[in-house]
Amino acid sequence: MxxxxxxxxxKIVIPKKIREQLSIKPGQKFIFLNKGDSLxxxxxxxxxxxxxxxxxxxxxx
Numbered sequence: 001m002x003x004x005x006x007x008x009x010x011k012i013v014i015p016k017k018i019r020e021q022l023s024i025k026p027g028q029k030f031i032f033l034n035k036g037d038s039l040x041x042x043x044x045x046x047x048x049x050x051x052x053x054x055x056x057x058x059x060x061x
């Protein structure tokens with residue numbers, strides 16, 4: 001388990017090990033999802049990174 005810190009200005013410090021594992025870079029954007037009493041951070045992806053993600057999906061719907 002890793003613990004982050006929220007500053008007095010509500011900035012979140014992500015532990016170094018997590019930043020390295022997820023290749024998080026300064027200025028990168030995240031989506032905040034509120035799930036009950038939990039908060040999820042999801043990396044925002046460029047639309048170009050999403051190209052081909054649904055390859056082979058059934059489009060007959």
